[in-house]
Amino acid sequence: MTRILEVSALEGGYDKVQILYGIDMYVDEGEFVTIIGPNGCGKSTLIKTIFGLATYYTGQVKFNGSEISGFRTDKLVNMGIAYVPQVDNVFPSLSILDNLQMGGNGLSKTILDERIERALGMFPDLKDRTHDLAASLSGGERQMLAISRALISDPKFLLLDEPTAALSPLYQQQIIERIDSLRDQGITVLIVEQNARLSLARSDRGYIVSNGKIVHTGDANEILTDPEIGEYFLGSTGH
Ligand SMILES: Nc1ncnc2c1ncn2[C@@H]1O[C@H](COP(=O)(O)OP(=O)(O)OP(=O)(O)O)[C@@H](O)[C@H]1O
């Protein structure tokens, strides 16, 4: 099993504001791994630090065994990592097609068209609407577009930040299922999710972040069935 991501003793934040303290985690190739934790605990900062969008201080981040700590985002994209941000992840005033094309900077037209075709194949809801503005999409469709755009760079490893936030339960389910099915295309998934139960149900493993630290890790099932974790981190609704 290839260790696609290995993070050790990672510290990071925003300029001089430290948010992350000694993060140790890993993701193996083919896995679906969920990060959960309360609002403001540093989940987004963690994946942004890995992806070169927050300030890396110390520690080590390895991708497929190679050191990538503090690497720039464009370099990470070229290496096969993609990221879907928590907010503002599509350009509403551009068409669906334009949004997708923006995910393929520097690709030849032939390859770009192929990649767009493939992404739309995974998200057929968008297929007949490529000339509509992204602003006309529902919340769930926007997330599909944001994920499709991330796929245009042909990533091996996809980081997603709360892709089901603010969606109806039906869309939440659908989006998580689609993300899970990306594994069939050889894409490894690391996801931050507020809808912890939903995401953990599809996951191999999970990490719980609190106050910028990993406070628990384990198999997804173990996390889902731990009564204490349920009370503090999964919400009581059972959804
Ligand atoms: N650009 C920034 N500059 C300074 N501090 C920031 C910045 N962005 C976020 N923070 C702070 O970093 C801390 C962690 O934020 P982060 O967004 O990582 O939390 P989160 O776990 O993703 O929360 P949520 O569940 O609400 O998305 C918070 O205290 C937040 O206010």
Ligand SMILES: [Mg+2]
């Ligand atoms: Mg966040």
